[in-house]
Amino acid sequence: MLFQQIVNGISVGSMYALLAVGFSLVYNILGIANFSHGAMIALGAFFSYWIARYLAVPVPVAILASIAFTGLSSALVELVTLRILRKRGQGSLYFFIASLTVFNLVTAVLVYISRGNIVSYPRAFLSGTFTIGNLYIPWIDAGMLLISIVCLAVLSYVMFKTRFGLAVRAASFSIKAAQLMGMDIDAIIQGVFFVSGTLAGVTGALLGVKYAVYPYIGNFVYMALFACVVGGLGNLTGAVLGGLLIGLLETLVSAYISSAISPALTFAFLVVILLLRPQGLAGRATEEKI
């Protein structure tokens, strides 16, 4: 049973990890908690559902299209909120509030459109389970883990091997210095939002397959925030570690201590971790950005 519980925990954790990485990207460069990430998770789930349902295309195709849409939506959010606030010289608190507003707005619109109903994809995708010994592993969980690894590999390639990645890393050290070097900081920030949006989109779509598509699915963004904080804000490796740790903690606490009190106990553990290591598991002490 312990091994099955660890499998359960990793399957939840890998999903948190993927969420946290996208969330961490924006934090990394701007030092801002971007809650519109939650809106992109929900849009990722709904776009792929709508495309699969109404255009009658295979689910993987729908998910790919949805990822592009959420990337663009995220870039659009940057354009109409952060860009304007930055040009006006407003502090990061205003963007934090704007992003929270976008999250709530999108959720409310989705509640309205879906009438609050939960829906499932019209065609089976990664359904069923395979077994290894007496371990039961749903295909979707294995698929999510694999897709998380692929996404992270692609992301680290982009961050460390491309010009765009170099620019993002430079900007994350200092936006001012990057600007002084003649970099187009608007384009970089927008690019980061696009990438972050695609990651939210892919996770949202997969969450929709794993559970179901429902308007409050974006609430997973809070787990992304906690995973980032535990792992070390702004640190991509830390985000992955934090996600896996929370997933495992939640599952093991539910299984071996108490299921009803699992959220409370999980957060109590996280508080202890942060007291011992305020900079997070993988984090280094950082200074304020922007």
Place this chain on the structure above:
Amino acid sequence: MLRRAASILAISALVLLVAGMGISAQADVIVIGEIAALTGPTAQQGLQERNGAVLAVEEINAAGGVLGKQIKLITYDFKGQPAEGVSVYRKLVQQDKAVVIVGTNFSNVNLAMAPVAEQLKVPVLSNAMEPAVTTPEPGKVNKYHFLAQPSSIEQGAIVARYALDELKFKTAACLVNKGNSFATSQAEAFRDYFNANGGKVLDYIEVPAGAVDFKAQLTKIKASNPDCIYIPQYAQEAGLQVKQARELGITAVVLGANTLGVPPFVEAAGSNAIVAGTYFINNVHFGDPRLADFMARYEKRYGEPVITTNVFFGYDNVYIIKAAIEKAGVAEPEAIRTALENTKDVKILQGAGTITLDPNTHRPVDMPAWIFKWEADGTTVPMTLMYP
């Protein structure tokens, strides 16, 4: 400045006057308030509940009304929030001058409304199954709250009895949403009945409200290998639980509450094949020949079929109220309250066709419910009508 204040006052006075005329013009109608879930995850149920109530009101009004007066039904949405339920109850009583309120079928909402109803003294006829809604503690009854379907104690026990007597199960597990008194009160009743009558509940696991991943809890249940699992949650949560149980290779038979009979349950579970073999309880058997005429009337009026039991909640509640008002002889809250308390053999559509309320508990006496089974082809088959 003063002139502006004066004109604002003048306009306010005018508004009040018009509003006042509105109220006085209503003197020859009887206002029934309805509180329903018109938005949110259970909107389909709430909207059909309102449809059912509206249909009953239309029929009654067309036949001359009650005590020679027309009924006016005012429905408000409680938006899934207990606090909102309290707020619209106040609004219906204080602003709309409703003499009696129907709704909801959400125990959490009526638990919040109950103390307020005791203060404002306008009776509520609900379908909130949690017994504490009408009897907050043993021996004490909420004077202004009534239940019009079997309570959760009865429904949990009926399902447990079916599992023991008909399905011959010996062991069970309960998975229950701790944040939902609808679920906890049924699960406790199931556990107590099952344990007291020769069965054994191996696991009784509470999950936090809002959870969507139940694999940790289900893995634990799988290890103790019960004959059946009882999941008295709302439809969508229960659907996710069945889906995840099957993903983990759990083959135990699943039993659930009356929420498992609706399409969102299957939608959340993913397919008909996954829910096949699942049992649930319901007050109404849609294919009952006794209801055929009503089903046709509903479909003709709304252009959509009856999908949820809430249609019957709305419809029956209005007729129970009508009987109470006729018995009271006057459309006033206190008189209606007394008449409701003495509801006896009033004709309804649910159960076996009549309802009698117990004056000591404000809940139905011996009201039966059906046990259904989901088939792989997406249909539900009535198994038996069971009395508590």
